[in-house]
Amino acid sequence: MNENFIPVRVHVRNQADEFKRLGERYGAQWTPTILVVDPTGEERHRVEGFLPAADLLAQLELGLARSEFARSNFAEAERRFREVVQRYPESEVAPEALYWAGVARYKATGDASALGETAKKFQERYRDSSSAKKASVWGPPAKATAPAAR
Amino acid sequence: MTSQEAAIPWSSNLETALETARAQRKHVLLDFSAAPM
Numbered sequence: 144m145n146e147n148f149i150p151v152r153v154h155v156r157n158q159a160d161e162f163k164r165l166g167e168r169y170g171a172q173w174t175p176t177i178l179v180v181d182p183t184g185e186e187r188h189r190v191e192g193f194l195p196a197a198d199l200l201a202q203l204e205l206g207l208a209r210s211e212f213a214r215s216n217f218a219e220a221e222r223r224f225r226e227v228v229q230r231y232p233e234s235e236v237a238p239e240a241l242y243w244a245g246v247a248r249y250k251a252t253g254d255a256s257a258l259g260e261t262a263k264k265f266q267e268r269y270r271d272s273s274s275a276k277k278a279s280v281w282g283p284p285a286k287a288t289a290p291a292a293r
Numbered sequence: 294m295t296s297q298e299a300a301i302p303w304s305s306n307l308e309t310a311l312e313t314a315r316a317q318r319k320h321v322l323l324d325f326s327a328a329p330m
Contacts, residue, residue: 150303178325
């Protein structure tokens with residue numbers, strides 16, 4: 144974690160004034176609330192409530208990918224989204240990461256087949272996820288066909 | 294947060310952390326906590 148983050152903790156009781164100040168700034172109304180904040184101070188991802196360590200790590204890595212996406216670093220975002228799927232395939236965020244990996248590839252390349260490929264992957268895994276439903280409109284990847292005879 | 298809590302070098306100053314994050318091209322993990330300290 145230290146490789147990617149500078150960790151800051153604000154305690155609701157021991158640092159009540161700072162908790163109030165930053166809580167108002169970021170709209171934190173519950174503990175634990177964990178934010179991935181980019182170097183400009185912009186919130187990029189939020190986790191509210193306790194999660195086991197592996198799930199939290201998956202969320203934090205998803206947050207890094209979302210941050211890259213939000214800053215239009217689409218190739219790096221795709222790499223990070225796919226890493227989430229690869230490293231945490233059983234986590235709740237894996238379907239979301241798979242979805243956004245496809246979007247990031249499309250944004251990086253302009254190649255719409257990336258969306259179709261993603262829809263196809265959702266036919267193989269995470270079929271009941273909300274991300275699969277979202278990707279279903281992209282349909283299966285278009286197959287190369289000979290032009291119709293005229 | 295996790296069982297690895299002791300290994301995390303928590304800071305309490307967001308502004309300083311953001312400066313460090315900019316210099317080191319990292320993000321800030323901001324934890325609003327009520328955990329025993």
